[in-house]
Amino acid sequence: MIPFTLRQIEYALAVHEHGSVAAASVALGIAQPTVSAALAKLEDLIGLQLFIRHHAQGVTAAPQGLRFLAEARNLLTHAQELRRDMAQAGPDIEGTLTIGSFSTIAPVFAPRMIGGFLDQYPKAKMRLEEGTQETLYEGLRSGRYDVALLYDVDTPADLSLTPLETYQPYVLLPAAHPLTAKKRIALHDVADEPFILLDIAPSRTYFTRLLENADIVPKVAFASPSLEVVRGLVGQGLGYSILITRPHGDHSYAGDALAVRPIADPVAEGIIALAGLKSLRKTRLVAAFEQYCQDHFSVFGSAG
Numbered sequence: 001m002i003p004f005t006l007r008q009i010e011y012a013l014a015v016h017e018h019g020s021v022a023a024a025s026v027a028l029g030i031a032q033p034t035v036s037a038a039l040a041k042l043e044d045l046i047g048l049q050l051f052i053r054h055h056a057q058g059v060t061a062a063p064q065g066l067r068f069l070a071e072a073r074n075l076l077t078h079a080q081e082l083r084r085d086m087a088q089a090g091p092d093i094e095g096t097l098t099i100g101s102f103s104t105i106a107p108v109f110a111p112r113m114i115g116g117f118l119d120q121y122p123k124a125k126m127r128l129e130e131g132t133q134e135t136l137y138e139g140l141r142s143g144r145y146d147v148a149l150l151y152d153v154d155t156p157a158d159l160s161l162t163p164l165e166t167y168q169p170y171v172l173l174p175a176a177h178p179l180t181a182k183k184r185i186a187l188h189d190v191a192d193e194p195f196i197l198l199d200i201a202p203s204r205t206y207f208t209r210l211l212e213n214a215d216i217v218p219k220v221a222f223a224s225p226s227l228e229v230v231r232g233l234v235g236q237g238l239g240y241s242i243l244i245t246r247p248h249g250d251h252s253y254a255g256d257a258l259a260v261r262p263i264a265d266p267v268a269e270g271i272i273a274l275a276g277l278k279s280l281r282k283t284r285l286v287a288a289f290e291q292y293c294q295d296h297f298s299v300f301g302s303a304g
Contacts, residue, residue: 003045003046004041004042004045004046006075006076007038008038008039008041008042008045009042009072009075009076010028010076011024011028011030011035011038011039011042012038012039012042012050012069012072013069013072013073013076013143014027014028014035015035015039015051015059016050016051016061016069016142016143017144019058019059019060020058020059021035021036021039021058021059022058023058039051046068048062048064048065048068049062049064049065050062050065050068050069051065061142066141066142066143067141069142069143070140070141070142070143070277070280071143071279071280072143073143074143074280074281074283077095077146077283077285093121093123093124093284093285093288094123094124094285095124095125095283095285096124096125096126096127097124097125097126097127097146097147097285097286097289098126098127098128098129098144098145098146099114099126099127099128099129099145099146099147099148099149099289100129100130100131100135100136100139100140100144100145100147100148100149100150101128101129101130101131101136101148101149101150102130102131102132102133102136102148102149102150102151103130103131103132103200103225103227104198104200104203104227104245105149105150105151105245105272106128106130106149107247108245108246108247109149109272109297110128110149113149113292113293113296113297114126114128116292116296117288117289117292120292121288124285124288129144129145132200132201132225133150133151133153133200133201133202134201136148136150136275137156137159140159140275140276140277141158141277146276146283146285146286147274147275147276147286147289147290148274148275148276149272149273149274149275150272150273150275151202151203151206151244151270151271151272151273152271152272152273153202153205153206153270154202154205155273155275158277158278158279159275159276159277159278160275160276160277160278161273161274161275162273162274162275162290162293162294163271163272163273164272164273164274164293164294164297165271165272165297165298166269166270166271166272167244167269167270167271167272168244168262168263168267168269168270169206169207169210169242169243169244169263169267169269169270170242170243170244170246170260170261170262170263171185171190171240171241171242171260171261171262171263172230172231172234172240172241172242172243172258172259172260173185173234173240173258173259173260173261174234174235174236174237174256174257174258174259175250175256175257175258175259176237176257177237177240177259179261180259180261182261183261183262184261184262184263184264185261185262185263185264186263186264186265187210187211187214187216187263187264187265187267188214188216190240191216192219193219193239193240194219194220194221194222194238194239194240195211195218195219195220195221195239195240195241195242196220196221196222196223196224196230196233196234196238196239196240196241197218197220197222197223197224197230197241198223198224198225198227198230198241198243199223199224199225200225203244206244206268206270207242207243209268210242210263210267210268211242213267213268214265221238221239222238222239227243227245227247228247228252228253230243231243231247231252231253231258232252232253232254232256234252234258235251235252235254235256235257235258236252236254236256242263244270246260272297274289274290274293
């Protein structure tokens with residue numbers, strides 16, 4: 001016999017999402033003592049402390065509670081789908097899908113992904129959050145995100161991946177650089193040039209690994225976690241960079257002209273994928289979004 005109720009799970013997830021019992025009670029429209037009692041009862045039933053209480057500062061999920069909350073969120077979503085299926089006929093896709101996206105991928109791909117999916121499934125709702133790869137991993141494990149859009153670089157074993165597209169990295173140069181006379185650039189052509197590094201994981205690892213595999217020690221002149229800062233520094237003639245994501249238009253924010261050239265060397269491709277927790281069964285909403293992305297990803301934008 002299952003010792004806890006879906007309502008207790010709903011209350012616990014609301015506390016997790018809103019960061020306090022008080023805020024959760026307001027969002028739920030339920031008296032605060034009722035939410036507190038349900039949460040205490042749930043923790044007693046499962047034998048886990050789900051939250052760490054901070055005096056006058058709300059709560060945070062306890063490490064041992066993160067796995068339960070992720071599984072509980074998935075269970076509640078399935079229960080909501082079952083209720084809708086019983087209440088109405090037809091294959092309608094409903095519910096709220098929360099997507100985490102790697103920060104450099106989101107501006108190029110996420111808006112069209114979301115817009116196209118909602119055009120096809122107007123009863124669905126979507127939320128988008130951006131972050132680093134580590135933030136995305138944490139969000140998937142805690143149940144904050146249903147899926148995450150990221151690069152497949154050293155992906156942890158507890159995540160399942162659905163590859164969407166592969167892209168070739170390229171060399172980014174100021175438009176007036178002499179090497180732009182070449183149609184393709186070997187990595188050794190830029191070995192002695194100052195390197196401007198996109199300094200955010202896993203991009204940092206991926207790009208430095210490309211150079212190290214070519215026996216090149218990059219001469220890092222500047223490093224930034226911002227794609228547009230990197231492009232701006234290159235536009236000012238301060239060095240070259242290696243990137244995958246390619247925004248529309250080869251100019252920096254400041255208007256400096258940039259030149260993109262393919263890499264002549266054989267190099268590892270960048271793979272954009274949808275990630276989810278292996279331990280969670282996909283909901284109909286997640287499965288529909290995954291299939292939509294597989295069918296339509298090539299029209300969302302250009303990474304390179």
